[in-house]
Amino acid sequence: MDAPHDADRAHAKLAESASTLKDSAVQQVDSADRRTELAIDRTILAGERTYAAWVRTGLAALASGIGARALLSDVVFPWLATATGTMLILFSAFCFVAAVWREMGAGAPPPRPDIRRLPAALLLIVNGFLVLVSLAALVGIWSARS
Structure with a gap:
């Protein structure tokens, strides 16, 4: 009769084990999704850190170009000081354009990020x-004047 x-x-016990296994599988899927x-x-x-680095580099190049x-105008030929400043300032403009281009560039679309991206209009402005x-x-x- 005990049989x-x-x-x-x-x-x-088998039903309990199957239920535990099912719960574990759901937790693993949830953990992978998270x-x-x-x-x-x-x-x-x-x-966003990359964007900030581009802008920081552009601001440093801008200040360096003006400086x-x-x-340098009293140290080297005036045309050389102007050319150096020009190159640094043009590089700063490139950095500002590259910052937006890199930030707004198409990447892998995120399924559901918890954070929002910086607004494109703000970046452009x-x-x-x-x-x-x-x-x-x-x-x-x-x-x-030199």
């Missing part, structure tokens, strides 16, 4: 203004 009772117990979401968030944030023109500043500085160093 049917043991069979019922074995059946219950890791994917976190990886996407890290990718977006890395892109080179001002400081800010970096467009910085390019205008670079061009104004370029005009300034070319029109300044």
Whole structure:
């Protein structure tokens, strides 16, 4: 008579084990999905750090171009000081354009990031203004008297 009772117990343990295995599989899928979401968030944030690096480099080149023109004009030939300033300022404008191009470039589309990307309009406005500043500085160093 114990055999049917043991069979019922074995059946219950098997059902419990199957349920536990099913729950574990769901947790693993959820965990993989969460890791994917976190990886996407890290990718977006890395892109923003790259954008900031381009802008930082552009601002440094802009300041260096203006400074080179001002400081080198008494040290080297005036045309060389102007050419050096010009190249640095043109490089700054390139950096501002590259920052937006790299940030807005098509990448792998994120399925569902937890964070939002920087608005494209904001990037275009800010970096467009910085390019205008670079061009104004370029005009300034070319029109300044040595």
